[in-house]
Amino acid sequence: MPIVQHEFTKRILEILNYYFPNRGDIVLNSSELLQYLNIKTKAANRGSKSRAGFANHYAIYVLVEDYLNNEFHIKGGYDEYEGAQFIQLFRRQRELPFGNKLQNHALNHRLNQEFKKYFPTLSYVPIIRDAKTNRYWINENLIKIYIDGNQINIAEAIIDIINAYVTARRQAFNEFMIYCQQMIDIQQQxxxxxxxxxxxxxxxxxxxxxxxxxxxxxxxxxxxxxxxxxxxxxxxxxxxxxxxxxxxxxxxxxxxxxxxxxxxxxxxxxxxxxxxxxxxxxxxxxxxxxxxxxxxxxxxxxxxxxxxxxxxxxxxxxxxxxxxxxxxxxxxxxxxxxxxxxxxxxxxxxxxxxxxxxxxxxxxxxxxxxxxxxxxxxxxxxx
Incomplete structure (x- = not known):
C-alpha cells in the first residue's frame, strides 16, 4: 500500500535514518509495522481535533520494550521466551503519559483487528497471545525485516518513534492548556x-x-x-x-x-x-x-x-x-x-x-x- 505522507512522517524518517543511515525510506517501505505507526501518528502535530488515542501505540510499545529489556534484539532466542505477563504489560501501559485510563482491548484484540484492516493479505499480526497462560509476545516477524538480503531489527527505532509521537502530542495538548488558562486569567483581570x-x-x-x-x-x-x-x-x-x-x-x-x-x-x-x-x-x-x-x-x-x-x-x-x-x-x-x-x-x-x-x-x-x-x-x- 502507498505510504501515507503527513508532517510526522518526516520525524519517523529522521529516526529511521539515525538507526539505518540513508536507508530510512527503504526501511519504512519494507516494514508493515512502521507503516502502521506512520498511519497512527498522523495527528501528532495538528491542533488535535480528536483526542489522542494511545491504546494501540502503547500495546506495541510495552511489548517491544519487554523485547528490548530482555535483550532479544542482541542475543536472540525470542522463540523460546515464555512471554510477558498481561498484568505487567497492563500496568506498564498505565504508567505511560496519557495512559492511566487505558483498558485491555488493544492488547487483547483491537490492535490486531485494526492492523488486519490495513494489511489484509499479510499473514502476520503484531501481537501473539496465549489465552491459556495469558502471556504475550510481539510478533518478531514484524520486528526483523530484510533489506537487500540483510536482516535488520527495528525494535529500538519503534520505541523512539512512539516516544517522539508522545512528545509531539504533549506539546500540542500543553498549548491547548495554555489557551485555557489565558482565557481564565484575562477574564478575571x-x-x-x-x-x-x-x-x-x-x-x-x-x-x-x-x-x-x-x-x-x-x-x-x-x-x-x-x-x-x-x-x-x-x-x-x-x-x-x-x-x-x-x-x-x-x-x-x-x-x-x-x-x-x-x-x-x-x-x-x-x-x-x-x-x-x-x-x-x-x-x-x-x-x-x-x-x-x-x-x-x-x-x-x-x-x-x-x-x-x-x-x-x-x-x-x-x-x-x-x-x-x-x-x-x-x-x-x-x-x-x-x-x-x-x-x-x-x-x-x-x-x-x-x-x-x-x-x-x-x-x-x-x-x-x-x-x-x-x-x-x-x-x-x-x-
Missing amino acids: DPLRAIEFIRSLLRPNIDARVFEIVSYAILKEYYGDQKIYWGWSLDELNAEYLILYKTGRTNANDGGIDFVMKPLGRFFQVTETIDAGKYFLDIDKVQRYPITFVVKTDQRTEEILVKVEEQARARYNIKAIVSRYLECIEEVINIPELIERFNSVLERGQGGAVIQEIVLQSRIEFNVESETQDILIYDDTVQ
Missing part, C-alpha cells in the same frame, strides 16, 4: 481585553479544541436570544428560547454530534476539514438527519459547499446520492460568520456571558481532563 482575546482565537490555525469551546460559547449565546412558539394547537402555543447543548467532551473521539439545539432539534458538528467523506460520514451517523457544520476556515460558505459537492460527485458519480447528502447539510458556519454572530452578541451587551461560558468549558477541560493529570506527572519522554 480585564473583561474587555478578554473579548479581544476571544476574537484573536477565531482563526484557522487555532487549536481545534479551543475553536470548539469558543464557537460553542458564541453560538449558545447567539441562539439564546431567539424565541420560537410551538404547541399542539393554535390556541395553546408555548414560547421557548433556543438552547444549545454540548453533547460530550471537547473534541472527544466518540463518534457523536458536538452540539444539539432544543427545542428545534438541530445538530451541529465542528470540523476543521472540507472533506465530503467526513461530512457524509457524520450525516450517516445520524441516519441522514440534517446537520449544521461549523468549519474552522476563512473560506466562504459558498466555496465550501462547492468543494464538498465536487468531491461528492467525484466519489459517487450518482446525482441522486450526491443530492441526498447535500440536502442534509442544513447550514455551514465559517469563521467570518462566527465573528459576525459574536459581534451581534456584543451589540446586545452579552459578551460577558460568552466569556463566562468559555471560562466554564476551559475549567472543565483544564481541571477534569485525565490527560492533564498525566502531563503534570510526566514531564520527560517515555522512559
Whole structure:
C-alpha cells in the first residue's frame, strides 16, 4: 500500500535514518509495522481535533520494550521466551503519559483487528497471545525485516518513534492548556481585553479544541436570544428560547454530534476539514438527519459547499446520492460568520456571558481532563 505522507512522517524518517543511515525510506517501505505507526501518528502535530488515542501505540510499545529489556534484539532466542505477563504489560501501559485510563482491548484484540484492516493479505499480526497462560509476545516477524538480503531489527527505532509521537502530542495538548488558562486569567483581570482575546482565537490555525469551546460559547449565546412558539394547537402555543447543548467532551473521539439545539432539534458538528467523506460520514451517523457544520476556515460558505459537492460527485458519480447528502447539510458556519454572530452578541451587551461560558468549558477541560493529570506527572519522554 502507498505510504501515507503527513508532517510526522518526516520525524519517523529522521529516526529511521539515525538507526539505518540513508536507508530510512527503504526501511519504512519494507516494514508493515512502521507503516502502521506512520498511519497512527498522523495527528501528532495538528491542533488535535480528536483526542489522542494511545491504546494501540502503547500495546506495541510495552511489548517491544519487554523485547528490548530482555535483550532479544542482541542475543536472540525470542522463540523460546515464555512471554510477558498481561498484568505487567497492563500496568506498564498505565504508567505511560496519557495512559492511566487505558483498558485491555488493544492488547487483547483491537490492535490486531485494526492492523488486519490495513494489511489484509499479510499473514502476520503484531501481537501473539496465549489465552491459556495469558502471556504475550510481539510478533518478531514484524520486528526483523530484510533489506537487500540483510536482516535488520527495528525494535529500538519503534520505541523512539512512539516516544517522539508522545512528545509531539504533549506539546500540542500543553498549548491547548495554555489557551485555557489565558482565557481564565484575562477574564478575571480585564473583561474587555478578554473579548479581544476571544476574537484573536477565531482563526484557522487555532487549536481545534479551543475553536470548539469558543464557537460553542458564541453560538449558545447567539441562539439564546431567539424565541420560537410551538404547541399542539393554535390556541395553546408555548414560547421557548433556543438552547444549545454540548453533547460530550471537547473534541472527544466518540463518534457523536458536538452540539444539539432544543427545542428545534438541530445538530451541529465542528470540523476543521472540507472533506465530503467526513461530512457524509457524520450525516450517516445520524441516519441522514440534517446537520449544521461549523468549519474552522476563512473560506466562504459558498466555496465550501462547492468543494464538498465536487468531491461528492467525484466519489459517487450518482446525482441522486450526491443530492441526498447535500440536502442534509442544513447550514455551514465559517469563521467570518462566527465573528459576525459574536459581534451581534456584543451589540446586545452579552459578551460577558460568552466569556463566562468559555471560562466554564476551559475549567472543565483544564481541571477534569485525565490527560492533564498525566502531563503534570510526566514531564520527560517515555522512559
